[in-house]
Amino acid sequence: AKRDPGTSYRFYDRQLHISAGYQLRLEADLRSALRGKELELYYQPRIDLATEEVRGVECLLRWNHPERGLVGPDEFIPVAERSGLIVPIGYWVIEQACQRLRESAELGFPGLVFAVNLSFRQFHDRKMTETIFRIIFNANVDTSLLELELTESAMMHDPEYAQRCLRELNQLGISFALDDFGTGFSSLTNLQHLPISLLKIDKSFVQDLGHSADAEHIIRATISLAHSLQISVVAEGVENEGQLEFLRQQHCDEIQGYYYARPMPWKDLVQFLTNRDQA
Ligand code: C2E
Ligand code: CA
Numbered sequence: 001a002k003r004d005p006g007t008s009y010r011f012y013d014r015q016l017h018i019s020a021g022y023q024l025r026l027e028a029d030l031r032s033a034l035r036g037k038e039l040e041l042y043y044q045p046r047i048d049l050a051t052e053e054v055r056g057v058e059c060l061l062r063w064n065h066p067e068r069g070l071v072g073p074d075e076f077i078p079v080a081e082r083s084g085l086i087v088p089i090g091y092w093v094i095e096q097a098c099q100r101l102r103e104s105a106e107l108g109f110p111g112l113v114f115a116v117n118l119s120f121r122q123f124h125d126r127k128m129t130e131t132i133f134r135i136i137f138n139a140n141v142d143t144s145l146l147e148l149e150l151t152e153s154a155m156m157h158d159p160e161y162a163q164r165c166l167r168e169l170n171q172l173g174i175s176f177a178l179d180d181f182g183t184g185f186s187s188l189t190n191l192q193h194l195p196i197s198l199l200k201i202d203k204s205f206v207q208d209l210g211h212s213a214d215a216e217h218i219i220r221a222t223i224s225l226a227h228s229l230q231i232s233v234v235a236e237g238v239e240n241e242g243q244l245e246f247l248r249q250q251h252c253d254e255i256q257g258y259y260y261a262r263p264m265p266w267k268d269l270v271q272f273l274t275n276r277d278q279a
């Protein structure tokens, strides 16, 4: 039976998070996971609402633990961030995404955008731009198909350095998406001054649709603000027709959510794209 990646089982129990020994254990496990190829990317399609085409995929990290099964990112990314391990893991993710990007073109799906999440902690690495540059240069991919997703708080530690990284990477052709928009320290200044071409409305707003008039107002205002700044909008966490219809009426550009597809392993994604092609 296939395990649902959205509900990976909770071996790494929340209660245990308190213990320092436990943290070290998890950290050591994670270190060997990176070496031992236990990490895997899942891919969730993003659909263009106007054309119904798959515009791209978000790459989402999973840990295939030999004893514990599939572990979701919410359980190990905080530990990876605290220990700094997210830096090498983050580079591995970009490397893997670039490989798949090449493969997708070879398989007959050119033009597919690959979106990768960046952690705030990766901005502590003074060699970030350089390292990413080396990865994409070696992979020889079309950088305009690589998108990096970051939250606004990711840049707070050292805004000047972060902005410089974004500009340098943007000059290489990489584009940026602002993730979880509306949840943190949303600031209109960020939208205006950073090379952001996409904004992702957090799933909490989408899931409040139909229950809260505020969610409607916020989504409507966000889309109109983004569009007035020539920024596209993706709504995440779309699970039903009602949410989809509302977003369509508001001219949201793309949607991502269980309604269309869940995050899936590479093989399943290839199958998914092939089936849609034939439909
Ligand atoms: P995120 O970047 O906000 O990613 C979207 C999350 O929403 C994913 O959870 C995805 O599986 C989930 N999702 C998508 N559609 C639906 C839906 O219709 N309903 C619901 N309920 N959920 C939906 P996931 O894969 O568990 O990832 C959780 C978070 O872990 C991500 O949130 C991201 O912040 C982080 N993450 C994942 N992969 C990476 C990575 O490679 N690097 C870093 N730094 N963070 C990552
Ligand atoms: Ca994301």
Ligand code: CA
Pocket (backbone or CB within 6 Å): 179, 180, 200, 202, 203, 236
């Ligand atoms: Ca998000």
Ligand code: CA
Pocket (backbone or CB within 6 Å): 180
């Ligand atoms: Ca998130």
